[in-house]
Amino acid sequence: MNMKQVQKFVLTYLEATGCHIIEKSPNHITVKLSPAADRALTGRPFYWSFIDSTGTEPETLTYTWIFQRPEVPEAGVQATRLTSLLTPAGRVLREEIFFGSRRLNQIFDAVRQAGRHVTLFAEPPRAQRGALGSLPYSAWLGVNFKVGYECDVKKEELYGWGISLATGVIDENFWERVSQIRLTPRLPASVHLLPSTLSLKKGMAQLEQALEKKLKTQDFAWAEEAEKRRKEEQERLRHYYEPLLKKAQGNPEQESALQANWLKRAEEIDWQYRPRITVRVVNCGVFHLPGID
Amino acid sequence: MPTPQTGLAGSRANQAGAVNPLPAPAGPAAVRRVHPLVELHTDRSVFEELVQKAERNGPWDDWTLFRLAREAEEASLVADFHELQSLRALPAFTPMKHQIETARRVIFEMHGRAILADEVGLGKTIEAGLILKEYWVRGLVKKALILVPASLVLQWVRELAQKFDLPAVAHKKPHSWKNDIVVASMDTAKREPNRSLLLAGEYDMLIVDEAHKLKNKKTSNYQFVSELRKKYCLLLTATPIQNDLNELYNLITLLKPGQLGGEGEFHANFVRGRRAVKNEDKLQENLGQLMIRNRRSDGGIKFTRRFVTNVPLRLSPEEMALYEGVTRYVKEHAWAENRDLASMLSLVTLQREVCSSRDAVFVTLVNLFKKTPEGSPLRARIWELVELIRQIKANTKAEKTMELIRQINDKTIVFTEYRLTQEYLLRFFREHGIQAVPYRGGMNRGKKDWMMDLFRRKAQVLVATEAGGEGINLQFCHHIINFDLPWNPMRVEQRIGRVHRLGQTEDVKIFNLCTLGTIEEHIVRLLHEKINLFESVFGELDDIVERLDKEESWERRVARVVLEAEGEEDLRRRMDQLADQVIAGKACAERGERP
Numbered sequence: 014m015n016m017k018q019v020q021k022f023v024l025t026y027l028e029a030t031g032c033h034i035i036e037k038s039p040n041h042i043t044v045k046l047s048p049a050a051d052r053a054l055t056g057r058p059f060y061w062s063f064i065d066s067t068g069t070e071p072e073t074l075t076y077t078w079i080f081q082r083p084e085v086p087e088a089g090v091q092a093t094r095l096t097s098l099l100t101p102a103g104r105v106l107r108e109e110i111f112f113g114s115r116r117l118n119q120i121f122d123a124v125r126q127a128g129r130h131v132t133l134f135a136e137p138p139r140a141q142r143g144a145l146g147s148l149p150y151s152a153w154l155g156v157n158f159k160v161g162y163e164c165d166v167k168k169e170e171l172y173g174w175g176i177s178l179a180t181g182v183i184d185e186n187f188w189e190r191v192s193q194i195r196l197t198p199r200l201p202a203s204v205h206l207l208p209s210t211l212s213l214k215k216g217m218a219q220l221e222q223a224l225e226k227k228l229k230t231q232d233f234a235w236a237e238e239a240e241k242r243r244k245e246e247q248e249r250l251r252h253y254y255e256p257l258l259k260k261a262q263g264n265p266e267q268e269s270a271l272q273a274n275w276l277k278r279a280e281e282i283d284w285q286y287r288p289r290i291t292v293r294v295v296n297c298g299v300f301h302l303p304g305i306d
Numbered sequence: 307m308p309t310p311q312t313g314l315a316g317s318r319a320n321q322a323g324a325v326n327p328l329p330a331p332a333g334p335a336a337v338r339r340v341h342p343l344v345e346l347h348t349d350r351s352v353f354e355e356l357v358q359k360a361e362r363n364g365p366w367d368d369w370t371l372f373r374l375a376r377e378a379e380e381a382s383l384v385a386d387f388h389e390l391q392s393l394r395a396l397p398a399f400t401p402m403k404h405q406i407e408t409a410r411r412v413i414f415e416m417h418g419r420a421i422l423a424d425e426v427g428l429g430k431t432i433e434a435g436l437i438l439k440e441y442w443v444r445g446l447v448k449k450a451l452i453l454v455p456a457s458l459v460l461q462w463v464r465e466l467a468q469k470f471d472l473p474a475v476a477h478k479k480p481h482s483w484k485n486d487i488v489v490a491s492m493d494t495a496k497r498e499p500n501r502s503l504l505l506a507g508e509y510d511m512l513i514v515d516e517a518h519k520l521k522n523k524k525t526s527n528y529q530f531v532s533e534l535r536k537k538y539c540l541l542l543t544a545t546p547i548q549n550d551l552n553e554l555y556n557l558i559t560l561l562k563p564g565q566l567g568g569e570g571e572f573h574a575n576f577v578r579g580r581r582a583v584k585n586e587d588k589l590q591e592n593l594g595q596l597m598i599r600n601r602r603s604d605g606g607i608k609f610t611r612r613f614v615t616n617v618p619l620r621l622s623p624e625e626m627a628l629y630e631g632v633t634r635y636v637k638e639h640a641w642a643e644n645r646d647l648a649s650m651l652s653l654v655t656l657q658r659e660v661c662s663s664r665d666a667v668f669v670t671l672v673n674l675f676k677k678t679p680e681g682s683p684l685r686a687r688i689w690e691l692v693e694l695i696r697q698i699k700a701n702t703k704a705e706k707t708m709e710l711i712r713q714i715n716d717k718t719i720v721f722t723e724y725r726l727t728q729e730y731l732l733r734f735f736r737e738h739g740i741q742a743v744p745y746r747g748g749m750n751r752g753k754k755d756w757m758m759d760l761f762r763r764k765a766q767v768l769v770a771t772e773a774g775g776e777g778i779n780l781q782f783c784h785h786i787i788n789f790d791l792p793w794n795p796m797r798v799e800q801r802i803g804r805v806h807r808l809g810q811t812e813d814v815k816i817f818n819l820c821t822l823g824t825i826e827e828h829i830v831r832l833l834h835e836k837i838n839l840f841e842s843v844f845g846e847l848d849d850i851v852e853r854l855d856k857e858e859s860w861e862r863r864v865a866r867v868v869l870e871a872e873g874e875e876d877l878r879r880r881m882d883q884l885a886d887q888v889i890a891g892k893a894c895a896e897r898g899e900r901p
Contacts, residue, residue: 014381022377029370082398112381113395113443114471121378128371130356132364156353157376159383165417167444168387171379188376196369213357221348229340235387236343242417246562253564277535278563285417285537288344294352296367296375299360 014112016040020080023110026050026120030127040080043105046073053123054116075105078116083109131298136195137204138303147203150301151179154216155187157295158224164239164288172224175300176216178209182306183223191300200301207305221292228290236288243286250278384444388414392439392470399469401436402808404600405429409436411598418538419561421517421597426800427807428600430542431465434513438487439470441538447510449486451534454515456491460751462515463489483507492519496530508535517541520560521553532560551577558596566592610784611813612806616830617710619821622702628694629660629824632667635687636869654865659724661826662790663704663731664695666724671695703819704734707787710817711740711767717783719768721801723790731769731789742767780804784812789819791829793864795837795888825868828881832864836885 014022024042027034030050036043046054051073052061064071110116137148155175162168173188184190200206211219254275261267340346359366384391390410393401401409405428412420412433418441422430441447452474454462459476466474466487475482477490483503492514495504512534514520520528520541539561555572558565566572566589578584602609621629636653656674659667675688711718720742722728728744735742743757743765761768762782783805792798806814820830863884871877 018381022374022381025370026374029368029374082396084398109397111397113392114397115473118382121382124371124374124378128367128373128375129352130359130367131369131372132360132366133369157379159379161384161445162387163446165446166387166414167384167446169384171376171383173376192373192376198366198369213353213360217350217353221350225338225340225346228346233341233344236341240343249562249564253559253568256568256570274532277533281535281537285419289347290340290344291347291349293349295379296372297353297356298366298372299356 016080016111019110019112019117023078023080023117023120026124035075036077041077042080043075043077045075048073049127050123053127054119077105077107078110079107080111081109082111125295129296131198131296132301133191133196133198133298134200134204134301135303136197137201147205148303149207149305150204150303151177151207151305152209153177153184153187153300153302154213154220154297155191155300156217156220156297157188159293159295160224160228161291161293162235162288163291164236165242165285168235171295174220174224176211176220177306178211178213178216178299179207179305181211181216181219183220184306191302194302196300204301204303206301213299224292228292239286239288243282246282246286247279250275250282382443390436390440392436392443395439395443395471397469397471401432402429404604405433405436408433408598408600409440412437412540413440416596418511419540419596421541421543421557421561423543423597423599425599425601426544427803428602429808430544431462431515432469434515434540434542435466435470435472437538437540438466438511438513439472441511442472447538449507449509450488450511450513451495451504451509451536452487452489452513452515453492453495453531454489456493457751458515459489459491492527492530496526501530505530505533505535509537511538511540512536513540513542515542517557518543518553521556523556523559528556528560551583554593558593562596565596609806609808610810612802612816613813614816614818614834616818616820616834617706619702619706619819621821621824622698622700624694624697624699625660625664625702626823628664628667628691628698629657629821631691631694632656632660635691639684650869651862651865654868657825657868658790661703661821661824662722662724663701663727664698665726665730668692668695669726701730701734703789703821704731706819707731707789708735708738708740710787711735714785714815716785717761717766717768718785718787719770719780719783719805720787720789721770723771723792725771727789728769728771735767735769740767741765742769744768745770745772747772781807781809781811784810784814785817786814787817787819790826791818791833793829794860795833796860798833825877828868828877829864831878832881832885836882837888 020040020042024034027042027044027046027050030053031047032050033045033047034042035045048071051057051071055074061071063069108114108116134150153175155173158172158174160170160172162170172185175184175187175191176182177184254271258268258271258275261271335351336348338346338348390406390413393406408422408424412418412422418437422433424430424433438447438450442450452462463474463476466472466489472487473485474487474489475485477483477488477494477500480499480503482488482490483500490500494500512531514531520531522528541557541561543557555566555569567575576583576585576589583589636657639653652670656667656670659670671688671692675685675692678684678688707720711720720731722731725746728746732742732744741764743760745754745757745761745768749757757768758780761780768780768783786802786805788798788801792801802814802816818830818834820826864881867880867884868877871880
């Protein structure tokens with residue numbers, strides 16, 4: 014993410030959460046957070062539980078966010094950066110936001126939390142509007158999966174797949190498809206929904222099965238290499254502990270201490286190297302799209 | 307006995323043979339096998355919530371936020387096994403090439419367990435921070451413990467926050483252990499109740515700074531680190547640990563038991579006699595698999611040059627009278643009355659102090675006077691010396707220093723060995739309109755930071771009594787005046803190292819004040835002309851001096867030479883012999899041998 018993308022991302026988030034933008038320049042923004050954004054970003058659970066329990070009008074925080082990488086102060090010198098300003102509008106907190114910064118990561122977490130489930134309808138094409146008769150829509154289950162390949166190192170992939178709940182057809186480019194069309198949370202006029210033959214759970218089961226099938230056909234060299242490393246490490250341990258155990262024979266206390274150590278080290282090695290794949294549902298939703306596939 | 311690894315592998319092999327039933331997303335999580343070696347863990351809790359919401363018909367999230375969530379996942383995707391992901395996620399800070407290379411090797415070749423043994427000043431902390439950040443970005447480290455000497459805790463927290471924007475927290479209360487990245491002192495961590503808390507947990511990454519303190523297997527530090535459950539582990543040390551092979555072996559066992567073979571094998575393969583090595587190449591090869599030592603002399607690490615000027619001085623007749631008086635006293639009394647070596651050494655200190663300032667020597671003389679029993683004829687002798695001090699009206703060296711500072715007309719650090727000289731100089735500079743601030747070991751961290759800040763922004767001169775291993779970096783300054791010199795070459799190097807380090811953009815100018823006709827002249831000659839300490843960065847110096855120190859400390863050697871020498875000529879000859887030992891060590895190191 015370059016600085017422009019970061020800025021666009023943050024602005025989109027602020028607008029979507031109803032924040033009030035006080036000031037804006039090509040590389041900074043001053044914003045009074047909305048209650049929703051304040052709850053997600055300021056880490057003030059006690060304040061908000063007080064507001065919620067007393068029904069008081071909340072006073073949200075105001076930030077100036079500068080879109081640039083901060084200079085690193087020279088080591089050994091206390092940072093004397095100005096981090097907050099008192100203005101007529103109250104206290105304004107200043108921060109740099111950049112890819113990798115804690116604040117941006119926090120906004121990432123906030124959208125992961127706030128953008129998990131949708132039910133949406135495609136806007137019917139203009140030409141269709143007002144035409145006689147009603148347009149048939151069918152339901153799709155769309156899911157963003159994040160797949161992680163982990164051993165001592167890690168790689169990730171994203172899969173934005175969808176399954177038609179009417180026919181069971183799977184679209185591996187579903188995310189590209191829905192992100193290009195206009196969607197609305199309300200059922201448009203002169204549209205009727207076709208019945209689904211699959212429940213959400215069945216749809217999900219088929220999607221997962223298809224994904225698993227795909228994952229199974231992939232190259233597992235990474236896992237085999239990791240397993241080789243794991244075995245070598247375990248072998249090295251055996252080589253180290255066996256002679257020690259032999260020497261300790263007849264001294265049960267020493268023997269069990271050695272065995273405990275060995276087990277501990279062996280577990281650490283498994284933990285470090287054992288290859289595994291994780292699939293996590295990032296977000297998912299029901300999308301009502303025109304036609305039937 | 308069923309060995310641990312067969313037990314674990316066995317259970318998984320059984321699972322591999324099991325038939326995979328059709329997936330039925332009944333629960334939020336599931337584990338299935340997609341390859342004989344690979345389990346597939348599915349977390350579908352987000353989908354479970356969708357089903358519940360669909361039954362209740364909402365509430366639904368905003369489509370824009372939904373898209374941003376996908377975008378956030380795309381942006382933080384680790385697209386590649388073998389490429390550093392963290393470099394694009396740092397503040398305005400670019401690690402040096404060798405630091406990046408070190409991080410890459412530790413992660414991709416050493417699989418996250420390594421000893422980082424760079425020479426001082428090459429940025430081990432940065433390397434460790436980069437490695438931690440990389441695992442952090444990849445989601446492979448979620449919990450990290452960093453154990454460092456107490457004096458470095460805050461510095462680590464600060465560096466991780468400023469250079470890597472990592473949420474590191476200094477341990478203060480038992481509650482602190484709950485944070486994701488905790489920095490604590492070893493002494494705190496191994497003390498109850500912390501010890502039990504930490505041993506009960508597990509750490510994706512453990513970093514130990516100053517790890518040479520772990521060389522002894524029997525110490526509580528060693529046992530503690532050994533018992534901690536950790537996945538990745540970095541041990542940082544600048545002190546060469548190759549001096550003693552057993553210590554090296556212990557450190558490696560902490561990281562990777564068996565890397566150098568079993569204990570018996572190790573001795574059979576690599577050890578000859580007490581300390582000597584055999585099969586050096588093989589040992590180096592083995593070490594290379596888990597230890598990285600960058601050296602200043604390595605190509606690619608660019609340092610600016612050093613220029614050294616010796617500034618010879620003639621003491622005023624009054625100062626010389628005091629020096630000669632003290633020298634006579636030292637010579638006459640050093641061997642008298644069965645003095646022990648320690649008090650002999652303190653007599654030599656007198657001589658050194660005279661070369662620094664009358665203030666420094668005055669207090670020592672007064673203390674000596676008080677310690678001498680009443681009625682002893684020595685008292686009168688000492689008092690004569692104190693009287694000589696009274697005759698001195700000016701400090702030749704201080705005047706020369708001021709002249710130099712005016713010529714330099716830029717930030718300058720003046721180093722002295724003596725606290726009283728420091729105070730005198732501060733007073734002297736103030737009287738002559740030069741802004742100067744003090745720096746010394748006894749100051750607390752906050753005061754040190756404050757002084758450093760004043761020096762950077764306002765004062766022209768910093769008068770320091772210690773160079774300190776505390777990582778003070780003064781790259782914004784490139785002039786050093788050694789008002790007097792420590793005898794230990796390591797400490798001289800430490801002084802220069804504060805300024806002449808990575809990030810220094812200017813050539814560094816060093817001035818050594820040298821009073822002619824005193825022992826100082828001999829010391830400057832020893833360190834400068836013979837050992838050639840100042841001009842080149844002395845790569846293996848720490849190795850060599852430490853090795854020599856094992857038998858007798860360097861300071862003592864020099865002091866003994868000074869006391870035992872019979873006349874100038876003899877002193878010069880003996881000093882040369884000392885220098886030869888260092889030079890021989892250096893030559894060995896350059897040939898890659900062990901003496």
